[in-house]
Amino acid sequence: MSAQPSVRMPTAFVPHGGGPWPVLPLSGVSPQETRALADYMRSIGDVPRPRALLVVSAHWEAAEFTVNTGPAPGMLYDYGGFPPEAYRLSWPAPGAPDVAEEVRELLVQAGLDSRQDADRGYDHGTFIPLMLAFPEAEVPVVQVSLKRGLDPAAHLALGRALGPLRDRGVYIIGSGNSFHNMRAFFSNDPRAASASRQFDAWLAETVSATDCHERLLRWAGAPAARFCHPREEHLLPLMVAAGASESAGRVAWTGTTFGKTVSAHHFDG
Numbered sequence: 001m002s003a004q005p006s007v008r009m010p011t012a013f014v015p016h017g018g019g020p021w022p023v024l025p026l027s028g029v030s031p032q033e034t035r036a037l038a039d040y041m042r043s044i045g046d047v048p049r050p051r052a053l054l055v056v057s058a059h060w061e062a063a064e065f066t067v068n069t070g071p072a073p074g075m076l077y078d079y080g081g082f083p084p085e086a087y088r089l090s091w092p093a094p095g096a097p098d099v100a101e102e103v104r105e106l107l108v109q110a111g112l113d114s115r116q117d118a119d120r121g122y123d124h125g126t127f128i129p130l131m132l133a134f135p136e137a138e139v140p141v142v143q144v145s146l147k148r149g150l151d152p153a154a155h156l157a158l159g160r161a162l163g164p165l166r167d168r169g170v171y172i173i174g175s176g177n178s179f180h181n182m183r184a185f186f187s188n189d190p191r192a193a194s195a196s197r198q199f200d201a202w203l204a205e206t207v208s209a210t211d212c213h214e215r216l217l218r219w220a221g222a223p224a225a226r227f228c229h230p231r232e233e234h235l236l237p238l239m240v241a242a243g244a245s246e247s248a249g250r251v252a253w254t255g256t257t258f259g260k261t262v263s264a265h266h267f268d269g
Contacts (some may be wrong), residue, residue: 007048011159011172011245011267012252013238014044016125017058018185019079020086023128028186033256038132040253040264045133045175050177051169052096052140053150054103054162056241057125058176058234065107065114065158068143069100076121091122091131092241096140099170103142103162110161125175146236152217155236159243172244174237178203178263179228185258195224196261200254203238207249207265212242238265245269 015037021029022038059078060066073095077087100116107114122130126143144162147154162172178200179185184192202222206215216239219225219232229235242249247269254263 009050009166009169009171010047011166011174011241012044013174013176013241013265014041014129015177015257015262015264016111016129016175017257019082019124020089020128022087024083024086029258036255037257041129042130043253044129047171050139050171052171053130053134054141054165054170054172055126055130055141056174056237057123057143058126058145058146058237059104059123060120060143061148062115062145063148064253065112065147066145067100067103067114067116068095068118068120069097069116070095070118070120071097073141073143074121075127076123078123089127089131091127091137093122093130093134093137094140096142099140100142101167102165102168105145106161106164109244110157110158111243112161112229129175135212146183146202146233150232150236152219152239155239156213156216156243159240162240163244163246166244172241176234177244177262178235179257180234181230183227185228185260191227193259193261195227198223199225199228200261200263203263203265204251207242207251210248212248216242241267
């Protein structure tokens with residue numbers, strides 16, 4: 001096993017933008033929004049060098065929690081309709097089979113069923129933020145899927161099971177979005193901007209609360225929750241990041257995408 005950092009690694013819930021944005025500019029997104037999110041993504045890497053990155057992306061769901069065990073994952077361009085250069089992006093970070101084995105052992109200990117997948121590549125929820133945060137692509141990465149059914153309790157339990165990895169030099173990152181109503185993103189729905197602010201204010205209060213986990217279980221009752229998340233796959237990576245922490249979190253960044261409020265949340269304790 002490689003040398004470990006002497007400090008506990010944080011966990012983070014990060015908004016990964018849309019498709020290849022903000023690595024490649026998108027029409028309709030202001031330069032200010034692009035620059036702000038890109039600058040935040042770069043800041044994700046401002047931590048002691050991790051032994052590995054563990055990423056739970058909104059863009060991978062499986063029947064059971066599934067762990068990527070491959071030594072050299074490729075690129076998974078899981079988006080469409082973008083310029084050719086969007087399909088030539090490269091971020092050749094190595095896999096982390098040793099950490100993947102530890103993940104599966106921790107899930108067994110927690111009574112969580114899991115599977116493995118040695119072939120899956122890095123989806124854009126993984127490579128877009130991380131190619132800005134860790135551009136050298138040298139830190140190994142293991143991906144873990146969401147579980148179909150999208151049960152918040154199951155994903156908090158996943159986070160709790162993974163928590164010990166933080167003391168072994170593993171940086172746990174949940175990659176999703178705090179607002180993910182795709183129709184509202186691209187329409188002039190007059191409710192959208194206000195709804196995103198309401199839900200984001202609830203998130204900020206919830207993440208910083210001592211009963212954060214209990215509040216997250218009741219997320220669907222939050223103001224404008226189902227408007228902001230008609231389907232919750234982009235919110236559940238937050239459950240994993242929060243579950244891996246023993247203390248309340250903090251708002252690490254707030255900005256806008258197409259004028260809708262989005263935010264990132266980190267957990268240091």
